[in-house]
Amino acid sequence: MPKKLLQGNEAIAQAAEAAGLQFFAGYPITPASEIIHEMVNKKHIKTMQMEDEIASINAVIGASLAGLKAMTATSGPGFSLMQESIGLAHMMEVPLVIVNVQRVGPSTGMPTLPAQGDVIQCIHGSHGDYFPIVFYPNSVFELFRYTIAAFNAAEESMSPVILLSDGYISHLYETIVPHYDCTITPRSRPALGMGNRHFTGLSHKGSVLKTSDVNNYRQLIASFREKQQMTAHRHNYFEYLECSRETDTLLISYGALSRAAYYFKNDFALYRPIRMFPAVEEIRKIAPRYKRIRMMEMNTGQYVYEIERMLHREVEFIPILGGRIDPKEIKQTLYEQ
């Protein structure tokens, strides 16, 4: 297969097609718009531009219940609007993929500049307890690869899976060979007409409402968590680079910022979660080898809490704000502190 110069968002669209996407609904938003632009040119994918992101996520839920592999793509402001329906999709066990190409927020923020401010929103944006699987690649090739993984994980867990990106990686062009070495998980939920026709956001058992049955609710939530954990074990993606020199420091980053972290691979060991949630357990084995753990994020500190929670130790946090990834600036911060 020949090499192609592909944009990150184009890679997401091509991978979605390869994964068997049949229905896409979305509302254009910088820096995710190229995904819907690509979709409208794909003959085998039914694409609808909706009136907003609330309609988009609900159209995708409907299409999935009707038996189609479905996806939507947005950025922070749209992702905020989708939250209520994401909770609904978890409660109804609807497999679908949501792409969030992050930009600087809050609100409309800085539309063309990258950020990582929606990380915690992925798991706590909707009300109640639910257990999404979240991937965050750091290159155009990885966007291709993990879009396919996201579709597979959605079908395996029967739940929405979130593919995080950012304005940098999604707008970056890189030469890649768009291939995948995994199998495509077939459609898991039977189409309407063949399966259960009653779907509800209320607590339930099968198609029967159980709105005041405490034990049933506990079993339901436990089954959601179990599905997520079992699926996550099959998609245990992370990167760990040991330093060629002796170092007592582990530098953690992810997404676009982790591309800048490679700049320092001769000075620090590097760790990068690709499956953000549930967090990859291997960090518990890697971290004790290092006296000092430092973490960079393009927010004021979101995933660092997850790492600290897992490791039960303090992590030095370095915020890189405002959408600018400048190796010189990062170098100054890293070596001055």
Place this chain on the structure above:
Amino acid sequence: MVHKIVPVPEELRSKKIILAGEAGQGIKLMAHALANILAKLGKEISLNLVYDAAVRGGNIHAEIVYSDDPIDVPFFEEADIGLQLSKTPDPSIRAKLMLIESSACGAECKKCEIKCPASDRVPFEKLAIEQFNSPIFVNMIALGRLLSKIGINLEKVDFASEFPPQFFNENIKAIRYGYTYKD
């Protein structure tokens, strides 16, 4: 199943290019054409376009890294070669060798804030108007100049797949003109 990614090799032979200009000067087209040309010559490429959210106008710059090896860091502090077409140059654009639209800089160095230790002043706009009757060929003359500076043999480049048929011959002429241009 644990997926552990093999570390990418050192970027030993990577070159960095930065193209800067104003909206409407064709920086995006030029950046895509240059990146595609290098990709078809077998290079690994990263291309990042940086522009504001303005509906019209504003500045744009393109950061290109090309290498024989996979590119792990697409960011850079200073490019090996830069092109500055803007009339109001952005001093944050840094390159070891800078090609500058001479009307922005003048015939002599004004010791401005642009970091260009070995600058090459070219009257791109004047040449486009005099030779091709339109300023829209500025980017193609500049592309030719860049291809010459980075040592690409024009005979090995498949231009037909890079540009739309409209103005194709004029674009190729402008590239060749820039490639062979001498003060």
